Amino acid sequence: MKLRRKFATVAALAAVASMAPVTSVNAGTSLGGGGASFLANMMDICAAQYNRNTAFNTDSDTVTYASVGSSTGRSGFANGTYKFGGSESAYTSGAPATLVYVPLVGGAIAIGYRVDGMTPANAQVRLTGELVAKIFAGQIKNWNDPEIAAANKATSVARKLTATKDGVTASVAKVGSKVNFTVKMNAAARAKYKNAKVVITRTALGGSPKVVLSAKPAATLPRSINFAKNTVYTVKAGKTTIGVLATEKVQDGVTITFPNLAIRVVSRSDGSGTTNNFANFLNKSYPAIWTKPTSDTFATAFPGTIPTDGSFQSARGNEGLSSYVRDNNGAITYAELSFLEERGVKAAAVQNPGKRYVAPSPVSSAVWFESAEVAANGLVTQNFANTAADAYPINAISYGLTSTAVSADNAAVKKFFNYFLTQCAPKNATGVGYTALQGAIKDKALAQVARISAG
Structure with missing residues (x-):
């Protein structure tokens, strides 16, 4: 949480320096949201800026967000715990009848790793998509495996x-x-x-x-x-x-020599939209290895039974995954890029369907989403055969969960989501490791915002 507060502090300072006047005359509506940790760093920035910007937040509403995971975000929104939710995966059951999915922001699911003793020490590890699938399935167990070495030759x-x-x-x-x-x-x-x-x-x-x-x-x-x-x-x-x-x-690339070091796979312990999108990439791209349909639960999507020999560990939230890898040699995980960057964790370049190794970034994620399709309900389907040269292949879209029901709370959420999409994300997303929505996805997102509190 300390690192998330750093993002919020930066956002608050930026808001103070903006042209909008700052005031606390009206209490406004308290909008408590919760859900996906993938979204949390971006949400912290946008909430902090919105809370202080009376040019857009004319009613002095207060937005807060709890990073509790997509599964809890969906259930919490459905049962009224949260006034809006955040998730990278859709409801499979229990969706509110008035539900509106609003795409808010995209981002790369980066493969973070710590490998002490490799040479050159600062080289970026390269992984084919098949290697990612095998490592996270427990089929490759050591960093000096010949298949990893083969991908890391100049x-x-x-x-x-x-x-x-x-x-x-x-x-x-x-x-x-x-x-x-x-x-x-x-x-x-x-x-x-x-x-x-x-x-x-x-x-x-x-x-x-x-x-x-x-x-x-x-x-x-x-x-x-x-x-x-x-x-x-x-x-x-x-x-x-x-x-x-x-x-x-x-x-x-460069030729990397890897140490004899056991791989420790770190997955989410909580219900996770990041897990859902990561496992969906693995299942859709390498179905012979990842044989099960995707799920918010890593153990459910895992092809077999997770080993109990210590080679697989778990942690809560994107924050927990990134911190575990930072602190444990040999570890590898999947997390939204900003969480790795703020902890100084290296991210692998992953080979895309066009056979190019591409590092995760806001730009390479945006290139990937250019071939995605957005449905009438706002949900985005990725094209896992995208051969664009500069596309990074493992990504997710974060959705806001809200309602068509007419209410003061929903009207306030509508204003905040509009600010998020038109003001905050375009100005701030790239700088903190996210991908602001563009083109057809953004157009659909704004159309979904128009449905909020519209009856």
């Missing part, structure tokens, strides 16, 4: 200066200390992508992508940036990847 990516697709030609050239891009689009391409953007991202291999160009379609789009070694450049038009370019042959 390879190379060939020089590629030009790519053409759908009437779009992208080229790159190194000139002195600069890298110069030219993107040319014929008339058909400009028409096809007129409502989209041309985006170029650069990625230090194994790292997180960074956007270096985002522009509306045009006949010619030039861009010049500083050269960096071991970097590839992904060019996209809308959701279409035109190509991955490199100005030189680059080294992909």
Whole structure:
């Protein structure tokens, strides 16, 4: 909880510095929410800012949030313990008749680890999705396993200066200390992508992508940036990847030597939407290994019986998982990225369906969600075959749980969720390891907000 209070303190200071006046004239409505720990760091920031911002919080309402896990959040909202809930997974039973799911924010489920004694010590571990499935199924038990070693050998990516697709030609050239891009689009391409953007991202291999160009379609789009070694450049038009370019042959990753160290898998002890989304990725992507349907309960989704030899441990909340790995050599877990970052826990680069190793980040998570579909009820279905080069493959969406029933409390929740989606998340999410919603998912989220307290 100490680390969560740090997020809230930063948020409160930002709110004080904003243009909105601060006052405590009216008591307002007390909105006590609870649920997913995945959401907690983002919720702390948004609640703290909203509570002090009278430009949006005109009734001086007070929002609080208890990090108790998605399962408890769903049951607590259904039985009236919480005025709104938070969850990354849907009700399977007991849903209120007036329920509204509101997508609030996304994020990467990062694979956090601690491996003392590996060389180079500061290298980022790389894991294929299959390795993740095997490790968390207990099929790989030691960090020096040959399959882990094979994924962590330096390879190379060939020089590629030009790519053409759908009437779009992208080229790159190194000139002195600069890298110069030219993107040319014929008339058909400009028409096809007129409502989209041309985006170029650069990625230090194994790292997180960074956007270096985002522009509306045009006949010619030039861009010049500083050269960096071991970097590839992904060019996209809308959701279409035109190509991955490199100005030189680059080294992909480093060769890591691992110690003889037992792997200790750490899973959630409580009902968890993070677990549900993680196990869903494993089951949908590697059904021969993870043979059971997903569940909020790790033991229920686990393919078999969890070992009792000490190689599997459990902890409560994203906070507990991250803290356990920080404190225990050999441990590995799954947690929302911000919880690992605030504890200094390293996160693995995971190979995506396009065969690229990508680090978890707000940007790589956003790329993944570009291919997701959102249903009429607001629930998001991920595309586990997404081959986008810069997409990180293990992610979740956090939903707010609320109601269409007309009431003062629900009207207050409606105002807060609108602020969360339109003000707080766009301004703060990336900086603290979350992914602000975009495109069709955000549009649907705002449509769901409009249903709150609307009868």
